[in-house]
Amino acid sequence: EAGVTQFPSHSVIEKGQTVTLRCDPISGHDNLYWYRRVMGKEIKFLLHFVKESKQDESGMPNNRFLAERTGGTYSTLKVQPAELEDSGVYFCASSQDGKGPYGYTFGSGTRLTVV
């Protein structure tokens, strides 16, 4: 079974530019989550999709972040315009319906550096 795939693995962009991160969950997993870890801080929840619907977006830091999951398959997280404090590692995770927090599988993350 293929795991959770994230692309790109690394991205270096200038402040003010736009970056789009992609996550392909495990096939058949309805739940998709985005988390991020900024330098020196804990991993923090950003949002949760169930299929194509946003179940919980309470962790999205501001309106420069836009997450989509059209068709309920892969998801994208766009940061526009990027700021220095957006630098960090962005993790995606997926889980099967009904598994909730017990069934998380994380992707290997996208390391974003804003310069």
Added chain:
Amino acid sequence: RKEVEQDPGPFNVPEGATVAFNCTYSNSASQSFFWYRQDCRKEPKLLMSVYSSGNEDGRFTAQLNRASQYISLLIRDSKLSDSATYLCAVNPGYSSASKIIFGSGTRLSIRP
């Protein structure tokens, strides 16, 4: 106050030692509890779920104390390969059924 608090360490112990980590959580309504392991520059991987009755998996034992709102992880006979960051994680059990709140992690280094 953070929702999930851990001693950041680092813990530096010799191979074969027993090491214990504690974690406290602030929300008494929290539903589910976990220990994750994260290797350097890698993603978190689930080590164990934690149950009120306590649970053991080989050299690893996890305990939950709901009254005191803390979770513990005990590693016996530590191996060099146990060197990693250990993350305590809690499902708060409100609004989002699947959301996880992580502690900042405790770094463990096992020396030969």
